[in-house]
Amino acid sequence: QVQLVESGGGLVQAGGSLRLSCADSGRTASTYTMGWFRQAPGEEREFVCAITWDGGVTDYVDSVKGRFTISRENGKTVYLQMNSLKPEDTAVYYCAARAARWPAKSLYDWRYWGQGTQVTVSS
Numbered sequence: 001q002v003q004l005v006e007s008g009g010g011l012v013q014a015g016g017s018l019r020l021s022c023a024d025s026g027r028t029a030s031t032y033t034m035g036w037f038r039q040a041p042g043e044e045r046e047f048v049c050a051i052t053w054d055g056g057v058t059d060y061v062d063s064v065k066g067r068f069t070i071s072r073e074n075g076k077t078v079y080l081q082m083n084s085l086k087p088e089d090t091a092v093y094y095c096a097a098r099a100a101r102w103p104a105k106s107l108y109d110w111r112y113w114g115q116g117t118q119v120t121v122s123s
Contacts, residue, residue, distance in 0.1 A: 038092065067083050097110065097112040
């Protein structure tokens with residue numbers, strides 16, 4: 001059983017940075033593709049970025065390209081470095097994992113989810 005636990009959310013001013021972490025505390029997800037989604041109030045959960053098991057392939061939604069960076073360490077911990085944050089980045093951020101080789105943008109293609117961590121960017 002994969003158990004994902006996120007940390008690192010908080011309140012930051014526009015232009016600031018935050019680093020989110022996601023660790024698998026259960027069965028190893030070292031061979032899984034892992035990703036980040038976010039959900040703002042009243043909005044659908046949307047894909048943010050993902051990384052393959054070996055870190056060789058990453059994928060980002062256009063709105064975060066050049067500002068966010070996804071990385072993974074030892075196969076079980078995934079990080080999301082968020083720079084130049086904007087108020088529109090405010091959302092609950094969820095870590096996700098899928099037992100597949102490649103990323104997917106639909107949330108229905110991801111099996112395992114963390115509990116979410118709040119990111120609030122003030123203007």
